[in-house]
Amino acid sequence: MSKVRVLVGTRKGAFILTSDGKRQNWDVSGPFFTGWEIYHLKGSPVDPNRIYASQTSGWFGQVIQRSNDGGKTWEQPGTAPGEPTKTPEGFPKGESNKFVYDTSPETGKPITTHMWYDGTAHPWEFKRVWHIEPSLTDPDTAYAGVEDAALFRTADGGKTWQELPGLRGHGTGSQWQPGAGGMGLHTILLDPKNPARIFVAISAAGTFRSEDHGKTWKPINRGLKSQFMPDPNAEVGHCVHRIALHPSKPDTLFMQKHWDVMRSDDAGANWYEVSGNLPTDFGFPIDVHAHEPNTIYVVPIKSDSEHFPLDGKLRVYRSRSGGNEWEPLTKGLPQKDCYVNVLRDAMAVDSMDSCGIYFGTTGGQVYFSPDAGDNWTPIVRDLPAVLSVEVQTLK
Amino acid sequence: MIRVELPFHLRRLAQVETEVQLEVAPPITQRSVLDALEDKYPMLRGTIRDHVTLKRRAFLRFFACQQDLSHEPPDAPLPEPVTTGAEPYLIIGAIAGG
Numbered sequence: 001m002s003k004v005r006v007l008v009g010t011r012k013g014a015f016i017l018t019s020d021g022k023r024q025n026w027d028v029s030g031p032f033f034t035g036w037e038i039y040h041l042k043g044s045p046v047d048p049n050r051i052y053a054s055q056t057s058g059w060f061g062q063v064i065q066r067s068n069d070g071g072k073t074w075e076q077p078g079t080a081p082g083e084p085t086k087t088p089e090g091f092p093k094g095e096s097n098k099f100v101y102d103t104s105p106e107t108g109k110p111i112t113t114h115m116w117y118d119g120t121a122h123p124w125e126f127k128r129v130w131h132i133e134p135s136l137t138d139p140d141t142a143y144a145g146v147e148d149a150a151l152f153r154t155a156d157g158g159k160t161w162q163e164l165p166g167l168r169g170h171g172t173g174s175q176w177q178p179g180a181g182g183m184g185l186h187t188i189l190l191d192p193k194n195p196a197r198i199f200v201a202i203s204a205a206g207t208f209r210s211e212d213h214g215k216t217w218k219p220i221n222r223g224l225k226s227q228f229m230p231d232p233n234a235e236v237g238h239c240v241h242r243i244a245l246h247p248s249k250p251d252t253l254f255m256q257k258h259w260d261v262m263r264s265d266d267a268g269a270n271w272y273e274v275s276g277n278l279p280t281d282f283g284f285p286i287d288v289h290a291h292e293p294n295t296i297y298v299v300p301i302k303s304d305s306e307h308f309p310l311d312g313k314l315r316v317y318r319s320r321s322g323g324n325e326w327e328p329l330t331k332g333l334p335q336k337d338c339y340v341n342v343l344r345d346a347m348a349v350d351s352m353d354s355c356g357i358y359f360g361t362t363g364g365q366v367y368f369s370p371d372a373g374d375n376w377t378p379i380v381r382d383l384p385a386v387l388s389v390e391v392q393t394l395k
Numbered sequence: 396m397i398r399v400e401l402p403f404h405l406r407r408l409a410q411v412e413t414e415v416q417l418e419v420a421p422p423i424t425q426r427s428v429l430d431a432l433e434d435k436y437p438m439l440r441g442t443i444r445d446h447v448t449l450k451r452r453a454f455l456r457f458f459a460c461q462q463d464l465s466h467e468p469p470d471a472p473l474p475e476p477v478t479t480g481a482e483p484y485l486i487i488g489a490i491a492g493g
Contacts, residue, residue: 036404060404060452097442
């Protein structure tokens with residue numbers, strides 16, 4: 001019997017929602033890490049009981065948590081109270097929270113500043129981990145997208161993290177600047193057909209691709225237009241909110257940009273707009289149906305200044321044609337007086353025969369559709385503001 | 396014996412219920428106390444001081460004996476009641492927001 005596990009990160013802790021394959025009755029466990037912002041949790045595709053979590057706080061900084069039993073118990077990798085503070089090999093413990101930019105000339109580039117909001121140079125400062133993407137093949141390997149934007153990798157289950165410095169150091173890093181939410185690397189896509197290929201997206205720098213396991217990178221933003229920039233077609237500086245792909249067609253990418261929904265059919269080399277008949281093409285999340293590579297979902301909100309649904313009606317839009325032709329999905333969603341937002345990492349799909357779609361709101365609801373978006377119901381209504389939603393389909 | 400009081404969230408991280416007691420070799424300073432704290436509870440590394448610069452995180456304060464020690468040099472001697480264990484060294488989350 002299949003089972004579904006929904007991992008929810010919120011402003012005040014993490015929650016885990018579980019159901020059997022019918023997805024009718026849900027158990028809610030948590031809160032875990034109460035009082036902390038949980039930017040993201042994600043399980044390993046190889047070992048679904050291995051879950052990584054980013055626990056963060058303006059007061060206390062960054063903590064990485066890991067579970068080996070599907071979220072029942074958690075630990076900081078490599079560190080248990082009362083144990084020796086060094087490993088038998090002599091390595092220090094307490095390193096799982098340590099994210100230090102690589103500025104060595106040997107491995108990266110001594111890049112120390114990026115562009116600030118006012119165009120001046122600003123020192124690179126680590127703030128938090130926005131997104132953790134476990135490897136498709138090894139449960140001990142995972143990637144972390146951080147603010148200020150950089151990509152880190154662990155190969156020891158989260159005990160230590162090393163920057164992949166070729167991303168910041170490839171040449172445009174000093175031109176990157178923060179969006180309204182900070183300068184975060186928020187999306188990491190691993191290509192299931194090409195293990196050497198990684199896509200990342202950064203606000204407000206754009207999208208980047210590596211063809212050599214993250215060693216070297218290049219910007220892939222041709223076709224994006226951002227009117228807030230002096231040169232709307234510049235190579236970098238675009239506020240990409242989220243990108244998504246279907247595992248069976250990893251050369252096709254979908255993007256929710258600050259404004260505009262975009263698509264690429266050549267692994268990001270060229271982008272074209274597919275906003276079509278959307279009532280507004282501003283939004284944060286975008287995701288792809290588990291079994292239909294051309295069926296995609298967005299949640300349009302009114303504008304960059306008004307982060308809530310148009311007319312107080314919460315509507316998911318679905319395109320079955322890979323963009324341009326969109327239909328509103330409203331059944332079961334509030335159609336008046338609704339002024340929540342759906343953040344970029346707060347939408348996910350399961351891979352049951354009838355694809356389930358999930359999203360969380362800043363109002364604390366986690367909505368679920370068991371039929372690809374036709375009907376919706378809230379699993380929970382009153383959590384803290386939801387930052388991220390991930391779904392595991394367990395066999 | 397040096398007594399250290401941690402804020403709620405750091406007690407949870409360190410898995411301790413009450414104040415922490417540390418053996419610290421002289422000289423007893425903020426640096427030596429925090430070094431000993433992080434040595435005994437390595438999961439706190441990076442949560443009180445920056446991993447690399449060892450500077451106090453911006454939203455934390457250090458108090459003892461009704462004094463704010465947050466801006467004192469890290470190698471300055473701590474007040475005598477702290478060194479004898481009569482008074483605790485307090486790590487406080489700054490009050491900000493709701």
